[in-house]
Amino acid sequence: MKHTLVALAVLGLGASAVQAQEVVKLGTAAPLTGTQSHLGKDIENGVRLAIEEYNAKGVTLGGKKVKFEVQAEDDQADPKTATTVAQRLVDSGVKGVIGHLNSGASIPASRIYNEGGIPQVSPASTNPKLTQQNFKATFRTIANDVQQGLAIGKYAATKLGTKIALIDDRTAYGQGLADEVEKAVKASGGKLVAREFTSDKATDFLSILTRIKAQSPDVIVYSGMDTQAGPMLKQIKQLGLNVKFITGDGGCTGEVIKLAGDAITGNTFCTQPGLPLDKMPGGKNFNERFKKRFNADVQIYAPYAYDATSAIIEAMKAANSSDPAKYAASIGKVNFPGVIGTVAFDAKGDIKDGAVTVYQFKAGKWEAAQ
Amino acid sequence: METLLQQTVNGLVVGSVYALVALGYTMVYGILGLINFAHGDVLMIGALVALEAIRLIQLYAPDLGLIPTLLGGLGVSVIVCMALGYTIERTAYRRLRNAPRLAPLITAIGVSFLLQTLAMIIWGRNYHTFPQLVSTTPLEPVAGVFITPVQIAILVVSATLMVALLLLVNKTRLGRAMRATAENHKVASLMGVDTNKIIAATFIIGSALAAVAGVMFSSNYGIAHYAMGFMPGLKAFTAAVLGGIGNLGGAMLGGLLLGLVESIGAGYIEDMSFGFLNSSYQDIFAFVILGIVLIFRPTGLLGERVADRA
Amino acid sequence: MNQLALAIPWLGKRNPAAARWVVIALALAAPLIAVLFGKTWVRILDFAMLYVMLAIGLNLVVGFAGLLDLGYIAFYAVGAYTFAFLASPHFDIHLPFWLALPAGAAFAALAGIILGLPTLRLRGDYLAIVTLGFGEIVRIFLNNLNHPINITNGPQGINMVDPLVLFGWDISQGLQIGESFKINSLFLYYYVFLAFVVLSIILVQRLQISRIGRAWAAIRDDELAAKAIGINTRNMKLLAFSLGATFGGVSGGLFAAFQGFVSPESFSLMESIAVLTMIVFGGMGNLAGVIVGALALTALPEILRYVAVPVQQALFDRVILDPEVLRMLLLSLAMIFMMLLRPSGLIPAYSRYSRPELVVGKQSSGEVAK
Structure with a gap:
């Protein structure tokens, strides 16, 4: 009898606590179906982990205990779908959005978040334009392509050789990155001997590679995706071209290794914004928590999504409110140790001191280069 | 000079794949007056089926040599594609043979997208690595030109197939029936030719050639995926038009020429246009040629028949 | 109507x-009904209106005049880019929409004439393939004309396109009525688009029963006979082409203003095919048919997302066919089976060569696409 009473009392307490709790919804949008679904899921899981941990710790805003919830939407990596799901998130009254993955989706969607007054923090979109639109509450926790292009250009021109040939795939990503590489190569004293173009659907690069070969470069920089970089490596070998090869994050995947077969060697490099997981300040611990919760490996973006979520919640705590109109201004001012390092934003909304790591192909996988 | 020679070799290899696919377009067009949009996708199915077959062979008969494995994969894929070509003709096109002329064309586009979607469902959207059964390591360069065994194989196989097809069409009973059907359905059937059978045979032969082209394409680049057939298909069609649609020799010539134009064009366009255009325009060569040929010489380079046969 | x-x-x-x-x-209440399911659906309705305009324009070319145009989206692109050039920070020109939109339409019409002049004497399927090539050429140029002079801004596209401003009133800001009530801009866009659609319908309907419309029908049914009875087939075809292109151009301009962002990837071949499927599905040559077709096929992917995903999850515990694959599957099957089983579409066209009251009771078979 006594037990029941206690139990009832506990239940009652629990119920009243739930009543006093305010639910704050956060949205996340990324491709959850299609070829990039594993990366989209990575983002969603990063957000979930952050929210569950904050809920467990307990957050109080404006005197009320709040409980965070996630609404995950699938943007299919498509610009038009992205605007539709952005609208849906705004409609359903989320207080902040962590997303999207692709720059092509993030940029049109950011306009809708901006109109709806909802802060957006992207954990993965690297196109510089995202934060150059003068929107007050558009942020990202990953280094952008300006920083990455600088790193590629500098590394290629100072560590790999002086004569550089540059190829891009004429997508928004590839062209944007290539332009930054070109600037960086020239700034670091390298010589751009050829700039060629292909498309993100091409399979034959022999004619542009033959043209490049005539200029006998030391390095070929490819600014595009892994599905082209792999076959391109094969054709470089096929033409007897002896060069070093470096790509950006689009080609920094296991897919390249698979597609290039025996044509990928220690002369192949790539870059990835951010630090490798084991070099992140909170990386090891995060990896363990993530694995325990989701029984899955961190792909790439989970730590960035985790920190993006934290940035929003920390800003809410600083403003003591979950009202976007009130806390949005605080996001720009956050400064806390996250998984990826110190999380703080510059005036545009880009992460401060965004790191870029160069990887080298070694013994069947990518390893951080010295 | 070395560069030009290398570009020529590059162009010939790509061109002979185009030529092989173009033959399929040109045969169907010659007989039915139909642009078989789905033909490029048959190439894709050919490559993916061969990939699957080779995987199975490697799994169950790992000791089989490289070439027998490749031939086994090729054989399976040719058979599957022949069946596919027949099915497409039977289910999608035959009923529309006397329909208004836009109907079969729209159906053909539908079939093309259907094949791509099915491939997407079966094989997913990502790129697959095609096993390297013929080496893609370049041989000792001759006059500074690098060529790989697989490229040589492509040149030899397509040349052989083209000669075989010419013999088939010009020297056999089936070939004569095909030519008669192309000339005039009704008269041919009055002469005792079973035109339904002949048309089916045309689709089957064309699909077999596409399957071979698909396997060659994938062996050369080492990849296969669901959308790989569309562009080569479109370009092969251009090649067929360039050579004179309905004309077998024309398709071969057109294919080789288009390959050369693309390769050399992409290599020299920047110098030729004083830096205004560059290799990002590589893909428009085919379309520009297509437009020019259709407008100024709709019969193509070798075509003798007037193309107006609505 | x-x-x-x-x-x-x-x-x-x-x-x-x-x-x-x-x-x-x-038509008037549609957005009010749609908003019950969320503003997302109002946005979808807005897009649907744009597609209706595209379908009406393409129908003019394919359905009325019997010319299969597979590069129709190029005119949409020309309209959108012209609008973006004339009303965005890209060239720092900000013309009002009543100048920019007609300019877009005019350029699209001009593009139609430029394409039509040399190609219209080709027969049906040759024309189809040349227009397909034209569509791709336009896209490739848009994607690459940022070098050596930056005209289109290449793959990055043009951002921050001016919204529609009617008589000094920016409709993207919504309409404030009193203090507490605000009409969202999505509704306003809907009614603006609806007005354009209604205008187009009236125009096309008048055209159809005019001399011109009858000339088109004659050409479509038998070009040789049409020529023999003294119709200037070349001029009539050219007129159909450029008028159709005009609709595409207007729709494109509205799209640019609505989306605020144009980039070459919005104008792929797939879009041309999608619009073609709409009119094939609805019924070529029939206005009601193409409108229903456009509405149905724009809503389809969204409905699939809401229905197909949960259903699959319930049945198989996972998503086997993602909505995009399902959409492609249904589109391609629709094209094949509509042609095989119901070539005149969902709502077949009556042969309308004159005023309706003269043909009542004398409707003939639905054979359109001869």
């Missing part, structure tokens, strides 16, 4: 007047 009303099952035949009112009421 009449055709739409007649197409309503049961009511349409019994009481055409009532049916007509139903159509008008539905």
Whole structure:
């Protein structure tokens, strides 16, 4: 009898606590179906982990205990779908959005978040334009392509050789990155001997590679995706071209290794914004928590999504409110140790001191280069 | 000079794949007056089926040599594609043979997208690595030109197939029936030719050639995926038009020429246009040629028949 | 309108007047109904209106004049880019929309004439393939004309396109009524687009029963005979082409203003095919048909997302066919089976060569696409 009473009392307490709790919804949008679904899921899981941990710790805003919830939407990596799901998130009254993955989706969607007054923090979109639109509450926790292009250009021109040939795939990503590489190569004293173009659907690069070969470069920089970089490596070998090869994050995947077969060697490099997981300040611990919760490996973006979520919640705590109109201004001012390092934003909304790591192909996988 | 020679070799290899696919377009067009949009996708199915077959062979008969494995994969894929070509003709096109002329064309586009979607469902959207059964390591360069065994194989196989097809069409009973059907359905059937059978045979032969082209394409680049057939298909069609649609020799010539134009064009366009255009325009060569040929010489380079046969 | 009303099952035949009112009421109330399911659906309706305009324009070319155009989206692109050039920070020109939109339409019409002049003497399937090539050429140029002079801004596209401003009133800001009530801009865009659609319908309907419309029908049914009875087939075809292109151009301009962002990837071949499927599905040559087709196929992917994903999850515990694959599958099957089983589409066209009152009761077979 006594037990029941206690139990009832506990239940009652629990119920009243739930009543006093305010639910704050956060949205996340990324491709959850299609070829990039594993990366989209990575983002969603990063957000979930952050929210569950904050809920467990307990957050109080404006005197009320709040409980965070996630609404995950699938943007299919498509610009038009992205605007539709952005609208849906705004409609359903989320207080902040962590997303999207692709720059092509993030940029049109950011306009809708901006109109709806909802802060957006992207954990993965690297196109510089995202934060150059003068929107007050558009942020990202990953280094952008300006920083990455600088790193590629500098590394290629100072560590790999002086004569550089540059190829891009004429997508928004590839062209944007290539332009930054070109600037960086020239700034670091390298010589751009050829700039060629292909498309993100091409399979034959022999004619542009033959043209490049005539200029006998030391390095070929490819600014595009892994599905082209792999076959391109094969054709470089096929033409007897002896060069070093470096790509950006689009080609920094296991897919390249698979597609290039025996044509990928220690002369192949790539870059990835951010630090490798084991070099992140909170990386090891995060990896363990993530694995325990989701029984899955961190792909790439989970730590960035985790920190993006934290940035929003920390800003809410600083403003003591979950009202976007009130806390949005605080996001720009956050400064806390996250998984990826110190999380703080510059005036545009880009992460401060965004790191870029160069990887080298070694013994069947990518390893951080010295 | 070395560069030009290398570009020529590059162009010939790509061109002979185009030529092989173009033959399929040109045969169907010659007989039915139909642009078989789905033909490029048959190439894709050919490559993916061969990939699957080779995987199975490697799994169950790992000791089989490289070439027998490749031939086994090729054989399976040719058979599957022949069946596919027949099915497409039977289910999608035959009923529309006397329909208004836009109907079969729209159906053909539908079939093309259907094949791509099915491939997407079966094989997913990502790129697959095609096993390297013929080496893609370049041989000792001759006059500074690098060529790989697989490229040589492509040149030899397509040349052989083209000669075989010419013999088939010009020297056999089936070939004569095909030519008669192309000339005039009704008269041919009055002469005792079973035109339904002949048309089916045309689709089957064309699909077999596409399957071979698909396997060659994938062996050369080492990849296969669901959308790989569309562009080569479109370009092969251009090649067929360039050579004179309905004309077998024309398709071969057109294919080789288009390959050369693309390769050399992409290599020299920047110098030729004083830096205004560059290799990002590589893909428009085919379309520009297509437009020019259709407008100024709709019969193509070798075509003798007037193309107006609505 | 009449055709739409007649197409309503049961009511349409019994009481055409009532049916007509139903159509008008539905058109006016559509966003109010849609918003019950969230503003997302209003956005989808806005897009649907743009597609309706595209379908009406393409129908003019394919359905009325019998010219298969597979590069129709190029005109949409020309309209969108012209609008973006004339009303965005890209060249720092900010013309009002009543100048920019007609300019877009005019350029699209000009593009139609430029394409049509040399190609219109080609027969059906040759024309189809040349227009397909034209569509790709336009896209490739848009994607690459940022070098050596930056005209289109290449793959990055043009951002921050001016919204529609009607008489000094920026409709993207919504309409504030009193203090607490605000009409969202999505609704306003809907009614603006609806006005354009209604105008187009009236125009096209008048055209169809005019001399020109009858000339087109004659050309479509038998070009040789049309020529023999003294129709200037070349000029008539050219007129169809450029008028169709004009609709594409207007729709493109509206798209640019609505989306605020144009980039070459919005104008792929797939879009041309999608619009073609709309009119094939609805019924070539029939206005009501193409409108229904456009509405149905724009809503389809969204409905699939809501229905197909949960259903699959419930049945198989995972998503086997993602909505995009399903959409492609349905589109391609629709194209094949509509042609095989119901070549005249969902709502077949009546052969209307003159005023409706003259042909009542004499409707002939639905053979359109001869």
